[in-house]
Amino acid sequence: MTLDIVQMVLVTVLAAATPLILAAIGELVAERAGVLNLGVEGMMIFGAAVSFAVAMQTGSTLLGALGGAGAGLGLAALFGLLTVGLAANQVASGLSLTILGLGLSGLVGANYVGIKRDPAPQLAIPGLTDLPGIGRLLFGQDAFVYAAVALVAAVSWFLWRTRAGLTLRAIGDDPIATHALGLKVRRVRFLSVLFGGACAGLGGAYLALAYTPFWSPGMTAGRGWIALALVVFATWRPLRVAAGALLFGGATVLQLHAQAAGLGLPGQLLSALPYLATVLALVLLSLGGRQGGSPAPAALGRVFTPSR
Amino acid sequence: MEAARPVSAPLPRATAGPTPLFGAYGIVKRFGSFTANDGVDLEIRAGEIHALLGENGAGKSTLMKILYGLLEPSEGVVTHRGDIVQLPNPEAARRLGIGMVFQHFSLCENLTVEENIALVMPPELSGRALADRIAKLGIDYGLHLEPDRPVWSLSAGERQRIEIVRCLLQDPKLVILDEPTSVLTPGEAEALFSVLERLAREGRALLYISHRLDEVRRLCVRATILRAGRVVGACNPREETARSLAAMMVGSAVHEVSARAVRAIGAERLRLDHLALPAPGLHATALRDVSLRVSGGEILGIAGIAGNGQAELFAALSGEALAADPACVRLDGKPVGGLGINARRRLGAAFVPEERNGHAAAPLMSLSENALLSRHPTAPLTRAGLLRAGAARDLAQRVIAAFDVRKSGPDPAAGTLSGGNLQKFVVGREILAQPGVLVINQPTWGVDAAAAAHIRQAVVDLAAQGGAIVVISQDLDELFEIAGSIAVLHDGTLSAPVPTAETSREAIGLLMGGSSDAAPALAPAPALAPARTH
Numbered sequence: 091m092t093l094d095i096v097q098m099v100l101v102t103v104l105a106a107a108t109p110l111i112l113a114a115i116g117e118l119v120a121e122r123a124g125v126l127n128l129g130v131e132g133m134m135i136f137g138a139a140v141s142f143a144v145a146m147q148t149g150s151t152l153l154g155a156l157g158g159a160g161a162g163l164g165l166a167a168l169f170g171l172l173t174v175g176l177a178a179n180q181v182a183s184g185l186s187l188t189i190l191g192l193g194l195s196g197l198v199g200a201n202y203v204g205i206k207r208d209p210a211p212q213l214a215i216p217g218l219t220d221l222p223g224i225g226r227l228l229f230g231q232d233a234f235v236y237a238a239v240a241l242v243a244a245v246s247w248f249l250w251r252t253r254a255g256l257t258l259r260a261i262g263d264d265p266i267a268t269h270a271l272g273l274k275v276r277r278v279r280f281l282s283v284l285f286g287g288a289c290a291g292l293g294g295a296y297l298a299l300a301y302t303p304f305w306s307p308g309m310t311a312g313r314g315w316i317a318l319a320l321v322v323f324a325t326w327r328p329l330r331v332a333a334g335a336l337l338f339g340g341a342t343v344l345q346l347h348a349q350a351a352g353l354g355l356p357g358q359l360l361s362a363l364p365y366l367a368t369v370l371a372l373v374l375l376s377l378g379g380r381q382g383g384s385p386a387p388a389a390l391g392r393v394f395t396p397s398r
Numbered sequence: 399m400e401a402a403r404p405v406s407a408p409l410p411r412a413t414a415g416p417t418p419l420f421g422a423y424g425i426v427k428r429f430g431s432f433t434a435n436d437g438v439d440l441e442i443r444a445g446e447i448h449a450l451l452g453e454n455g456a457g458k459s460t461l462m463k464i465l466y467g468l469l470e471p472s473e474g475v476v477t478h479r480g481d482i483v484q485l486p487n488p489e490a491a492r493r494l495g496i497g498m499v500f501q502h503f504s505l506c507e508n509l510t511v512e513e514n515i516a517l518v519m520p521p522e523l524s525g526r527a528l529a530d531r532i533a534k535l536g537i538d539y540g541l542h543l544e545p546d547r548p549v550w551s552l553s554a555g556e557r558q559r560i561e562i563v564r565c566l567l568q569d570p571k572l573v574i575l576d577e578p579t580s581v582l583t584p585g586e587a588e589a590l591f592s593v594l595e596r597l598a599r600e601g602r603a604l605l606y607i608s609h610r611l612d613e614v615r616r617l618c619v620r621a622t623i624l625r626a627g628r629v630v631g632a633c634n635p636r637e638e639t640a641r642s643l644a645a646m647m648v649g650s651a652v653h654e655v656s657a658r659a660v661r662a663i664g665a666e667r668l669r670l671d672h673l674a675l676p677a678p679g680l681h682a683t684a685l686r687d688v689s690l691r692v693s694g695g696e697i698l699g700i701a702g703i704a705g706n707g708q709a710e711l712f713a714a715l716s717g718e719a720l721a722a723d724p725a726c727v728r729l730d731g732k733p734v735g736g737l738g739i740n741a742r743r744r745l746g747a748a749f750v751p752e753e754r755n756g757h758a759a760a761p762l763m764s765l766s767e768n769a770l771l772s773r774h775p776t777a778p779l780t781r782a783g784l785l786r787a788g789a790a791r792d793l794a795q796r797v798i799a800a801f802d803v804r805k806s807g808p809d810p811a812a813g814t815l816s817g818g819n820l821q822k823f824v825v826g827r828e829i830l831a832q833p834g835v836l837v838i839n840q841p842t843w844g845v846d847a848a849a850a851a852h853i854r855q856a857v858v859d860l861a862a863q864g865g866a867i868v869v870i871s872q873d874l875d876e877l878f879e880i881a882g883s884i885a886v887l888h889d890g891t892l893s894a895p896v897p898t899a900e901t902s903r904e905a906i907g908l909l910m911g912g913s914s915d916a917a918p919a920l921a922p923a924p925a926l927a928p929a930r931t932h
Contacts, residue, residue: 253521260506260517267504270468271518272488384550388508 093223099343100227104235105301107332107339109134109293109310111238113317114324114331115245116162116289121321122249123282124262124389128184129169130290131314132191133162137291139195142202142298142305151210155234155295162291163284165191170283174276177393188314195307202305210234210300234296239332241289246328258282262387265394275394290314316365323373325385334368341367417480419444419603420465420496420572425474427460434460435471436627442572447594447604449614449635451647452624453818453846458607461624462574465605466498467491492518495571499561499578505549512545515564535563539593551679553705554752554843555586555872562590572603577844579613586703591617611640611847612875625649644847664694667866668747668835669728673721673735675714683707683890685714690885690892692835692866697857698895699881700870703910707890708870709752712839715868716749717742729835740775748776748833750825752840752870754817758824761813765805766794768812769827776831793830801826801852818849825853829860836860839870854880874903886910 113130120127127133140161145154169187172178210232213219218229249255258278260268265275293313298305316338324330341364349360418441427435435457442448452458463469465476467485475482478494485491488498505514515532516524523531529545536542541559549557558578565573575594579587594604594617608614614621615635623631623646631646638646670690677684685707692698702708713719714727721727721735728734729745739749749772751757759768770779770790779789791809798805801822805815812820821842828836841857842850858880861867870887871877877884878898885895886909893909 253516253524256509256513256516260509260513263506263508264504267506268517270488270500270504272467272492273517384508388506 097223097225097227101231102343103336103339104227104231105339106342107335108235108238109296109301109313110317110320110335110338111242111332112234112293112296113290113314114320114335115238115241115328116286116293117317118321118324118326118328118331119245119249119258119289120282120286121390122262122326122387123258123279124265124387124392124394125170125173125279125283125286126180126184126391127166127169127173127187127283127286128181128318129165129187129191129314130286130317131310131312132188133165133287133290134191134294134297134314134317135195135308135310136165136191136198137162137294138298138309139199139202139294139305141291141295142207143198145207145299146202146205151299154299155210155292158295158298159288159291162287162289162294164287165194166283166287166290169287170280173393174279174283177395180391180393192308199305199307203307204304206304207299209303210296232300234292234300237292238296242328242332249328259387262389265389265392269394269396275396279394290317293317316368319369322386323369326387334371337371338364338368416443418442418477419479421477421480422461422465423475423477425461425464425476426472427457427464427469428472433627435464438474438624438627438629440622440629442603442605444571444603445598445601446620447598447606447618449618449621450605450607450624451611451614451621451643453647453848456624456647457627458624459576460627462498462576462605462607465491465572466496466574492568492570495569497565497568497570497573499558499565499573499575503554503557503561505557505560507550508548510546510548511543511552511560514549514560515545515567518564519567531567532563535566539566539596540589541566541593551682553709555704562593566597570602572605573597574605574607576607578606579608579610587613610875611635611643614643615640623647647846648848663696664864664866665730666691666693667730668692668715668837668868670715671726671728673714673726675710675719675721678710678713678719683710685710686890688714688890688892690868690895692868694834694864694866695861696883697861697867697869697881699877699884699898700868700887700892701874701877701884701906701910702870702872702887704872706887706910708839708872708887710890711887711892712749712751712837712870715837716747716751743772743775743831743833746834748772748828748831748836750828750836750838750841752843754820754824755813759812759820762811764794764809764811765798765803765815765823766790766809768823769794769797772827773831776833793827797823797826797830800830801856818845821845822849822852825856829856832863833860833865835866835868837868837870840873841869841871842873842876850876874906877906878903 113134117127117130137158141154141158144157145151148154165187169183172183173180212230212232215229219225249259257273261273261275261278269275294310297309302309320331320334324334345360345363349357420442422438422440425435425438426433438457438461440461450458450461460469464471467488467490470486476485477483483494512529512532516528519528532543532545541563543559543563549560578590598604606614606618615638618635621633621635622629625647635643668691670688673685673688675685683706688711690698700711710719714721717734717737717739724733724735726735729742729747732745734742734745755761760771766787767790770785773793774780777793779786779793794809797803803815803819803823803826805819812823815823825838825841836857838857841853845853854876857867857869869877869881881898883895883897884901884906886893886906888910
């Protein structure tokens with residue numbers, strides 16, 4: 091019995107972590123290429139609104155999820171055009187993107203406020219899903235969760251095991267040197283930004299289609315910013331991003347239970363707990379021993395204009 | 399830009415003979431209103447080492463970038479075996495067999511050696527296979543590399559080895575080398591020369607850019623000389639002297655450093671006693687039992703191969719690294735080992751680090767702001783904690799005037815200056831303070847002959863006025879030109895200084911390689927009499 095309770099807790103932790111993993115892994119790729127996109131929150135919530143609207147119109151969760159990813163990608167394309175194409179300031183463009191995304195999401199979602207929808211279907215394999223203790227956790231999740239896990243593995247493999255990933259990291263480290271070698275700095279950066287946008291949109295779609303599942307304005311509640319912080323504190327490593335997101339999810343669930351149990355601590359303090367715990371853990375992690383060099387992509391946030 | 403017209407300019411117009419491997423004809427490159435290349439013709443034949451000579455800003459880099467597909471010429475054509483070719487990007491150049499060894503290394507600091515090389519290799523060559531190729535080439539040509547080291551942990555000399563290996567792995571037909579020996583020791587340079595001569599024998603063409611005219615005379619049989627974007631001459635360097643070549647580059651005779659009669663050595667001003675410092679990083683060098691004494695009027699040269707503790711010694715002298723025992727470092731007798739860099743400046747010391755961009759100067763800040771950065775302890779540039787922008791501008795202008803710093807605009811960002819001009823600025827900034835002690839690391843790295851002569855002269859003049867000077871340099875010619883005595887830094891230990899007049903390049907070179915035992919045996923000279931081993 092206790093095993094099943096543990097499993098239930100872990101399932102909720104994973105659910106809370108999934109949108110963060112999705113958004114953060116996308117941002118990680120963009121930042122590894124040297125582009126700091128502060129518009130994650132905007133892309134995420136726009137993705138949530140569009141995905142819910144598409145799913146309601148078509149009745150298909152898959153199309154909704156694709157719509158959400160597409161919405162994030164669209165906003166990211168705008169951001170990429172400004173910062174990569176026109177060498178606009180990345181910080182200012184990213185902040186504007188968040189504001190734009192929040193506004194657009196309100197517009198798209200206006201007609202859907204308060205409507206509830208069935209959550210995204212969860213995997214059900216007879217025999218496996220019913221295994222005691224681990225069945226639900228391993229074999230009973232929805233597709234978003236598996237996608238998030240797969241993305242972490244895929245990005246990790248891509249960045250450190252493929253030539254294209256090496257090129258991407260090199261461009262994030264020194265665009266001038268890599269340009270001198272003839273690598274396509276702006277193309278790679280633009281594609282990385284698009285990937286980041288699609289992932290953020292997918293994270294938003296997960297919130298609207300599986301986590302809650304309904305649309306309400308402002309429903310991302312700052313998760314985009316948490317995702318950004320996760321990337322930094324995880325020192326731009328995919329596995330650490332996943333670990334940080336799980337920790338955050340765990341602390342969220344813990345504080346909910348603590349509030350329900352009535353510990354006598356102010357609710358606001360408990361609500362802040364996940365944020366504090368995540369920041370603290372990742373700071374401790376990033377303190378560990380490098381002798382030199384920089385864990386961050388050296389050219390992060392610097393615009394690049396080739397001389398021609 | 400100065401409009402130095404060619405005196406008499408025989409153009410290397412399509413010389414009779416076989417079709418050149420690569421040719422560039424009538425190359426013009428304009429950046430806005432500035433013309434970097436103005437009708438340049440260049441022919442390179444297979445199997446030759448062709449020198450491209452010129453001062454900083456003469457247009458050599460622009461021409462090279464055009465040949466490597468990094469810049470598109472405004473006018474003119476590039477040919478390969480007589481056919482006109484388009485070089486829209488470096489990939490196209492590499493496909494034609496053009497390889498480049500960059501002066502300002504195009505390496506990513508946070509990637510490993512192998513990753514940096516893999517960046518330009520075909521995708522199927524990676525991992526084990528690539529590591530094997532790197533190792534094999536390293537053995538073949540004597541260019542040893544550790545594939546898994548991150549670049550940030552490597553010295554300039556090691557970084558250059560990566561550039562060369564990366565270029566050779568692509569089996570190039572034409573290798574462009576930009577100042578390849580500027581960071582090498584004589585031994586390393588000698589090894590490089592045999593590599594280059596071997597490449598030429600293999601039928602490859604080499605385009606060799608160097609300020610070191612002796613090398614050009616040793617290696618090259620043809621030279622093209624650029625000045626202010628135009629070809630002003632072509633010659634066989636072996637039939638010229640270093641001075642006549644320099645004169646062609648500059649357009650007038652190069653001023654030779656006049657070592658003014660060194661004043662009677664004054665009081666001891668800088669002293670290190672048995673300084674030991676742990677290595678500041680995984681791949682840095684620990685300093686072991688380093689002692690030195692420099693008196694007023696004296697120039698002590700410190701020779702050594704890159705990565706043997708030069709950066710660490712500089713940091714210990716400047717106060718960037720503090721000594722455990724303050725008495726280890728003394729300025730005019732005062733223990734300063736525990737004092738930071740500004741406190742040492744207030745006591746009359748000045749420091750010029752090796753890296754111009756990022757260490758000596760902040761590239762994105764203006765010259766006057768850069769003047770402020772190192773001079774605020776020693777010049778009246780602040781009042782009640784507030785900056786006096788006008789005084790900083792005046793100071794910057796004085797440096798610019800005294801050191802003939804060429805720049806665009808009244809107070810441009812430091813990063814927009816050419817290497818030689820920025821170096822003149824950062825050296826001038828310190829020397830105008832009339833420091834009692836000056837520590838300068840690689841004073842003329844990658845700087846053209848005229849600027850280098852200017853800098854060396856200023857250092858010699860400062861010593862003549864009673865300054866105690868430490869020059870850390872890998873350029874032995876430079877040390878023999880200006881230093882009164884030379885000590886060698888090897889693996890974090892400093893040899894006893896030897897008067898320059900009593901030693902030879904060969905003897906110092908041996909010490910640099912660490913073979914201090916073998917040195918006295920090799921002796922047609924009274925060379926290493928006072929040398930002592932630790």
